[in-house]
Amino acid sequence: MPPGESDKKEDLDERIETFKSELKQGSIEGSYNVALKTVSLLVRIISQTKWTTAKELMDIVRSEGKKMMASQPSETAVGNMVRRVLKIIREEYASALKGSSEEGDPQESLAKLLLAEGEMDDYSGTVLNLKCHFAENIAGQALEHIHSNEVIMTAGKSRTVEEFLKGQELAMSLAKADIETTVINDSAVFAIMSRVNKVIIGTHTVMANGGLKAINGSHAIALAAKHHSVPLVVCAAMFKLSPQYLCSYDQDAFNKFLSPHDVMDFSEGEILSKIQVHNPVFDYVPPELVTLYVSNIGGNAPSYVYRLLSELYHPDDHDL
Amino acid sequence: MKAESGAAGGNKEAGGASTTTIKKEPVRVPDHLKADDAATQKKLTKKLVKQHIPQRTSAQRKVRLFNHLHQYEREVSLTQSLAFSSSGIHPAVIKLGIQYAEGIISGSNARCLALLATFKRVIADYSTPPQKELSRDLEAKIKPYISFLNQCRLLSVSMGNAIKYLKWNITHIPSDISDSEAKAMLYEGIDGYIQEKIILAADAISDHVKAEKKIINGDVIVVFACSSVVRKVLLDAYKQGIQFRVIVVDGRPRMEGREMLRRLVRSGIKCTYVLMNAASYVMQEATKVFLGAHAMLNNGWVMSRVGTSLIALIAKSYSVPVLVCCETYKFWERGQTDSFVFNELGDPDDVVNIGNKSPYLQDWRTFNSLTLLNLVYDVTPPEFVSLVITELGLIPCTSVPVVLRMKQEKLMKLDKQFYEERKLQY
Numbered sequence: 001m002p003p004g005e006s007d008k009k010e011d012l013d014e015r016i017e018t019f020k021s022e023l024k025q026g027s028i029e030g031s032y033n034v035a036l037k038t039v040s041l042l043v044r045i046i047s048q049t050k051w052t053t054a055k056e057l058m059d060i061v062r063s064e065g066k067k068m069m070a071s072q073p074s075e076t077a078v079g080n081m082v083r084r085v086l087k088i089i090r091e092e093y094a095s096a097l098k099g100s101s102e103e104g105d106p107q108e109s110l111a112k113l114l115l116a117e118g119e120m121d122d123y124s125g126t127v128l129n130l131k132c133h134f135a136e137n138i139a140g141q142a143l144e145h146i147h148s149n150e151v152i153m154t155a156g157k158s159r160t161v162e163e164f165l166k167g168q169e170l171a172m173s174l175a176k177a178d179i180e181t182t183v184i185n186d187s188a189v190f191a192i193m194s195r196v197n198k199v200i201i202g203t204h205t206v207m208a209n210g211g212l213k214a215i216n217g218s219h220a221i222a223l224a225a226k227h228h229s230v231p232l233v234v235c236a237a238m239f240k241l242s243p244q245y246l247c248s249y250d251q252d253a254f255n256k257f258l259s260p261h262d263v264m265d266f267s268e269g270e271i272l273s274k275i276q277v278h279n280p281v282f283d284y285v286p287p288e289l290v291t292l293y294v295s296n297i298g299g300n301a302p303s304y305v306y307r308l309l310s311e312l313y314h315p316d317d318h319d320l
Numbered sequence: 321m322k323a324e325s326g327a328a329g330g331n332k333e334a335g336g337a338s339t340t341t342i343k344k345e346p347v348r349v350p351d352h353l354k355a356d357d358a359a360t361q362k363k364l365t366k367k368l369v370k371q372h373i374p375q376r377t378s379a380q381r382k383v384r385l386f387n388h389l390h391q392y393e394r395e396v397s398l399t400q401s402l403a404f405s406s407s408g409i410h411p412a413v414i415k416l417g418i419q420y421a422e423g424i425i426s427g428s429n430a431r432c433l434a435l436l437a438t439f440k441r442v443i444a445d446y447s448t449p450p451q452k453e454l455s456r457d458l459e460a461k462i463k464p465y466i467s468f469l470n471q472c473r474l475l476s477v478s479m480g481n482a483i484k485y486l487k488w489n490i491t492h493i494p495s496d497i498s499d500s501e502a503k504a505m506l507y508e509g510i511d512g513y514i515q516e517k518i519i520l521a522a523d524a525i526s527d528h529v530k531a532e533k534k535i536i537n538g539d540v541i542v543v544f545a546c547s548s549v550v551r552k553v554l555l556d557a558y559k560q561g562i563q564f565r566v567i568v569v570d571g572r573p574r575m576e577g578r579e580m581l582r583r584l585v586r587s588g589i590k591c592t593y594v595l596m597n598a599a600s601y602v603m604q605e606a607t608k609v610f611l612g613a614h615a616m617l618n619n620g621w622v623m624s625r626v627g628t629s630l631i632a633l634i635a636k637s638y639s640v641p642v643l644v645c646c647e648t649y650k651f652w653e654r655g656q657t658d659s660f661v662f663n664e665l666g667d668p669d670d671v672v673n674i675g676n677k678s679p680y681l682q683d684w685r686t687f688n689s690l691t692l693l694n695l696v697y698d699v700t701p702p703e704f705v706s707l708v709i710t711e712l713g714l715i716p717c718t719s720v721p722v723v724l725r726m727k728q729e730k731l732m733k734l735d736k737q738f739y740e741e742r743k744l745q746y
Contacts, residue, residue, distance in 0.1 A: 172690075219600035220597070275581065
């Protein structure tokens, strides 16, 4: 291999390794950043590796994607971006194919898709464009959903929600923007809920059935909102939509746990040795409790999520 | 409540188009719920000055929804302006007030017991001045003490009921007996109250739980924050040899669950500890929820530490039965349907501290649009509660007004008896 190319390959491998270790340590903050990094890496892979057919490209993307997903299974944004890229590859190929012959549904010509020759298109451009402007799109829909003098409850810190509205960091940024904010404890949610007009939360992932994998405590908020008949609006960009289903109510398979240090200090060691401490990160919120999903492509009901899935991802890529 | 029923009666008769015109009594809202009414506040200030009680500075910034409730700034010294004079406040009461304000004594039962012990000391140090009757003078003496304690921290329902009982006892002391005899009577009354309503009631609740087998082998019991009654029930069940484990759910900022955890672990019960946001996660494996109560309201709602309603809600959604343990002396004639009308507002600065991470809201006062809310109580609707365990037995939430009525009838009977005796005397 000529020296320039081998350098580039090493550089690419190094980047992939760095990304995987960052994922494992959990040092990337926010699923937006994770998704962005995944996409830029995939773009590099596409442009720098040698491939001749669409099938080869998809295999490369799939294998690299699988490795990245394995380093942090709870970060669904990685898997979602990989699936999205695969779908884009198929779409581009199908549209290129349509230009040259009269093929119908690209799914029917799957065999052809995998075996035929493809062009070295620049697929990456489409994907990056999708991502940069999601926040503005979501924020733009804010006017449709909020009117003046409304009391809105929000939880945790979500960049999406912050963009939408103009736990304690969010309150600070809201207060700096001169929005009348009150900070309450998570225990007081039910007590205050009767005076709230809308609840707006962000989420980590949107599952295939319309349910949420959100931060701890979201289920309690959703239940309280349902009891008081307060609409629950979830702001989530499309890259958070995952084709996974919640397999059972056994949360151990779906949840991630952090160090109990945040719950109880290690300095209280005497008691710690005799008790169990749980510190789960995620909460499952069933789709019946959610009223509306606001994403960069508009507002949807949770029952519509399955349709969005087929637009974003190809069913074959659901299990990578 | 008397005032409300009076107004309702007036409405009815006005609607009946009768010839008699009844003057409608204006409905009186209790003073401690009128923090935003300037006239009431002026009256309160005058009253406190007359009683030589320092008034606490009201908080600068309150959440608008709670303008009608008092919220105080944390002060360096509550008692700086108290003078050393014989007509001042009894030092034991001052000590008690500060213990309340700082949170050293907290919890319905603990506060009530401390209050009664302090009043026993007050009575011990009291001597009737000449030309005055003990029954009237002592009551007048106690009034400023109660105002002071109220200023330190809002009176709890248990304390309110105990004070009502004490006042009843004082006013019903016959006028012809000596000071020492009167004091002996009062001690007996107070001791009887403590023994019967608090200590034995807790025993009775524990016995009911045992008799009805409400805790069985293999149970996973969820408890919230710290309740002395629930703790006793669990310890007694453990002593009986029942195998169960406990999940303690804790809420910020008070973190009372740690105290509960410490005591349970010390006795050897297997415990798990989580924070409020993980309640949904642990509720899946729970078989029962035991909750304590600050008060039971007339309409069947349960007033308890903030966060209790959330636990009950989550339990309901997972079909886990919720059992509330409450002694009958905490039953209250008031009815309430939300947590706004009557509540206690704690120190907002407690919300700032979130444990390990550096607090974001350290200088929250610099932002005009930011307020912090630290509610102390919340009310749980009766549809979330399966059973209320009292010393009288296991009752549904809807039977609380029945118990209250029974108590009132008993009191009326005693009153009638007392006045009949008095009539005979003269």
